[in-house]
Amino acid sequence: MKGKKKMLLKKIKKVLLSLVAAATVSATLTGAFGATTVSADTTNAQELQLDAKAAIAVDAKTGQIIYGKNESQLLPVASMTKLVSIYLVLQAIKEGKLSWDQKVSVDDASYQVSQNTSLSNVPLKKGNTYTVRQLYQASLIYSANGAVMTLANAVSGSQKAFVDKMRTLLKSWGINDAEIYTASGLGNNEIGNAKYPGAPTNAENKLSAKEMALVSQKLLTDYPEVLKTTSIARMKFNNGTSETEMENWNWMLKGLAKAYSELPVDGLKTGTSDSAGADFTGTVNKDGHRIITVVLGAPHTSDTDVSRFTQTQKLMSYVYNNFTYTTIKANQSFKGAQQLPVYHGKELKTKAVTKNATAVWLKNGLSTASLQASLKGNKKLYKNGGLEAPLAKNKNIGTISLQVKQQPLTYLNGATSLKLTATNTQKIEKANIFVIMGRAIKNFFTNLF
Template identity: 65%
Template sequence: MKLFKSLKKTMIALIAGVTVSTAAAAGIGGLSVQKVSADSLPQQTDSNLNLDVKAAIAVDAKTGQILYAKNAEQALPVASMSKLMTVYLVLQAIKNGKLSWNQEILPDEASQKVSQDTHLSNVPLKADHKYTVKALYQATLIYSANGAAMALANAVGGTHKNFIDMMRKEAKKMGINDAEIYTANGLTNDEVFDAKYPGASDNAENKFSAKDMAIIGQRLIEDYPEVLETTRIARMKFKNGTDETTMENWNWMLPGLAKAYSELPVDGLKTGTSDSAGACFTGTVNKDGHRLITVVLGAKHDSQEDLSRFVETQKLMSYCYNSYSYETIKAGKSFKNAASLPVYHGKDLKVAVSSKNDTDVWLKSSVSSANLVAKLSGDKKLYKDGGLVAPLKKGQTVGELSVKVKGQDLYYLDGATSIKIKAKTDKAVDKANIFVIAWRAIKGVFNR
């Protein structure tokens, strides 16, 4: 027994001093997810798609994969599409308990004054009447009511200036750094009367890029999917304390309206129109269970009945569905040259790994799932001397697969240029016993 204990101590000392594991020799395969800077998104256009707009983008609503981009990072006036950020903050306030749907709001003077301007999209608000948050919210989204949006902003922020500061802060949190924000409804600074943002010029107006609007749209649908219950409403009456106003949604791609197209079940989101912005539209469509968000900025607007923004949006949506296929990388998929990771002091020197969860990607018609290639990065927190420390459980997350597509560049709203998938172990690996570890250490010394 004493001899055994002495031998064991010797082995442990030998291991501590000279262990050169085969795991270290194997090394760690890895590729960190690449990022693109805020002003480096390449044009992703197609000669077969000629959009008559200043800027445009199309993205997958779930993953943020960018399928089309034209001048997508140029900040431009967006007019009433600004209300999407206002609505986001309203829904956030409701979620946090600051507002409730049935809460009644007395319009402040500036909001009420704006609501009476018949040259703008509005439901008229009375100075001495209270309106529910729900009614003002519906008027904002369906009829783009400018006074209603301001009344909501004032209720959330306490003052209009405070709310604009909240919009700016939220934009930064979303990764939007190039926006200019002065009003809650998208009007110019002087058009909101006493609610104008202090220190800004009278003609200052909100500007976002097409990419910015796609980010807001994605966050809105992801965080508050109930917004679609309202944006899909084609017509509604507003009659809470006012002469009854018929609100017809300015999104004429909705079923039953002027530019509805049966092949594209559009159910949101928001239009914007002004002399400087032209005709703009952030749209969303869910076809065959695959939701897209599109943005067009600066389409023609020769008259109130001009359908150009919807024509261009229809072309863009149809292009995406017709030019790409929707593929799912199934959980458990392994990739050549990225199928295993080294193990430190395990019974096995390597462990097979594969994708942990289903992940979706749009592939151009010219490529297929056979074009998917991956590089594997192990989780360094689980490593010692170049290998994953045993024991390992089956299904344990041990790293990340960075998947690219041969023949197709990938770009995402968050700046990623590859598909990011968690990598899991395909089987358990027990820790090797002391004798196996010692023998490997000795072999390592002689193999140097």
């Protein structure tokens, strides 16, 4: 009996050890390969299968991320770089440092690049001058590399100085990991003696889909007139002795190969290279609601490949078909975030409502009733646990944060909830000394007993 019992204990011990080992291996595999986790920076990626390395869809006004796939991964962006360059050109014009009709001469590096027929270009001529407007149009419509290099020189005096300006601009927007070496998006080895000093020969510009969306949002917000040019399907460029027919590389524009009547796309910029594949940052305003989409690393087998536009159409359609643009009105209150305490006021509480109207994209089937609210008071106005009276009407008394249990709310600025300024609906006078004393006495006896 003792021998049998001993053998039984050994078997039990062996089984327990096997179970522990299996659990350990399972945990190790899960941790190593993420078998049960979803990328933290991905929203709805599993609901839409896109043939692209990374993608994102955002609301152009609020920056809400409606869809994301590997949106924080740094990838080559090729000629989509020009959106950063064009922002700086428009900024220089706004500041009076450039003018639309100003004539600009072409330096040797820009000229040499413009003669490369394997790249997207309008052929510039030595000794000729071109207006800022001509070069701007060629850069946006035809992705002309020599043209945008010429604009960069006009803004900053040299390619290096302009690239440094691009880097500074991106950092001012909170984009700190971008790799920027050229104004055009070409590789550092493709721009001759204008290459960025000290950088690797094969260095190329890299941004994430999320960062490209932020660049586009900034451009559309600060310079919405850019759409007047990005929406042009065809235009001729006069280089002095001949004309170049420029057909926009954005084939989703009306009248071009991948136009889709349900999606009136009016911008923004394509990008193509061997390492990048086919990229496209697009924007569309449907039913008065504008979104920005970015597709990085779509397949690119030839110059006639339309994959990036097919993926963009799928992404745009997914947003408009599966989400509802839901308005949140001004002066709206939410359960659980309706009031804040007031210190030494005639009233001890004040109602909190939204200061301005805004909107949020909610999955179909959800409504404002699905929003969960929290309220945080403005600490600058606080004293002894309450907003110090007197308080003027419509004072910015705090922040209402909205979340949805069934749908993550994330934004380009890093916010993980919809944050709205809260104001009070009525003027709160300060209580007189007798009321204040009376309250103090009442509180004393209440706490005493």
